[in-house]
Amino acid sequence: MRFPFEAKLKNGSAITIVQAERRDMPALRRLYDVIVKEGTSFPHDRLPTVEECDQYWFHGKSTVAAYPAATQADAAMLGAFYLKPNWPGRARHVANAGFIVAPGCRNTGLGWLLGATMLQYAKDLGYRSVIFNLVFSENHVARRLWTKLGFRELAAIPGAVRKDDGSYQDALIMWRSLMEV
Numbered sequence: 704m705r706f707p708f709e710a711k712l713k714n715g716s717a718i719t720i721v722q723a724e725r726r727d728m729p730a731l732r733r734l735y736d737v738i739v740k741e742g743t744s745f746p747h748d749r750l751p752t753v754e755e756c757d758q759y760w761f762h763g764k765s766t767v768a769a770y771p772a773a774t775q776a777d778a779a780m781l782g783a784f785y786l787k788p789n790w791p792g793r794a795r796h797v798a799n800a801g802f803i804v805a806p807g808c809r810n811t812g813l814g815w816l817l818g819a820t821m822l823q824y825a826k827d828l829g830y831r832s833v834i835f836n837l838v839f840s841e842n843h844v845a846r847r848l849w850t851k852l853g854f855r856e857l858a859a860i861p862g863a864v865r866k867d868d869g870s871y872q873d874a875l876i877m878w879r880s881l882m883e884v
């Protein structure tokens with residue numbers, strides 16, 4: 704898989720998919736702030752500090768980001784994913800990934816494109832399968848997208864996620880093999 708590359712979304716807009724580096728941190732953090740405030744997909748309940756964000760999004764990870772094509776430095780990030788081993792050593796061939804798409808860019812195929820890119824990139828990096836270990840059960844868009852990309856739901860972790868109203872929702876563990884990618 705070669706980065707950067709260009710692609711088109713369903714609405715015709717051109718985007719560039721790049722390997723993200725620490726210089727992408729401000730744009731990523733601005734987007735992640737929106738996701739954290741939504742509170743419906745990732746476990747953070749406040750925006751992580753720059754150092755925490757660095758650990759969560761960059762340290763030991765392969766991170767990929769989408770920007771509008773032909774934009775200047777410091778453009779708004781449209782979406783991103785990180786890819787990392789879910790465990791070390793004997794189980795490091797099982798990858799884990801996390802995805803975010805900016806609200807204004809959703810439902811235009813970017814989530815699918817980033818997901819498909821992740822599968823090929825993970826395969827190229829030598830991973831044998833991918834696990835998502837905290838898919839919020841009420842995140843129906845994500846569950847549907849991952850199912851469309853070949854993931855299956857292995858189990859539910861009861862009450863894993865605290866919601867804003869103080870109640871709890873389950874989290875799903877989803878997995879797919881990379882053997883046939």
Ligand SMILES: CC(C)(COP(=O)(O)OP(=O)(O)OC[C@H]1O[C@@H](n2cnc3c(N)ncnc32)[C@H](O)[C@@H]1OP(=O)(O)O)[C@@H](O)C(=O)NCCC(=O)NCCS
Pocket residue numbers: 738743744745802803804805808809810811812813814815816835837838839842844845847848
């Ligand atoms: C989940 C997420 C990455 C999907 O990104 P996206 O760019 O909207 O995905 P796509 O446009 O490729 O759409 C995926 C599918 O969901 C559907 N969909 C997207 N948004 C939808 C919405 N608001 N309501 C109903 N369906 C929706 C699309 O129609 C598409 O299905 P289709 O191709 O059969 O029509 C994005 O919603 C997001 O960033 N959410 C917050 C973070 C998150 O949930 N991350 C994943 C954690 S497991």
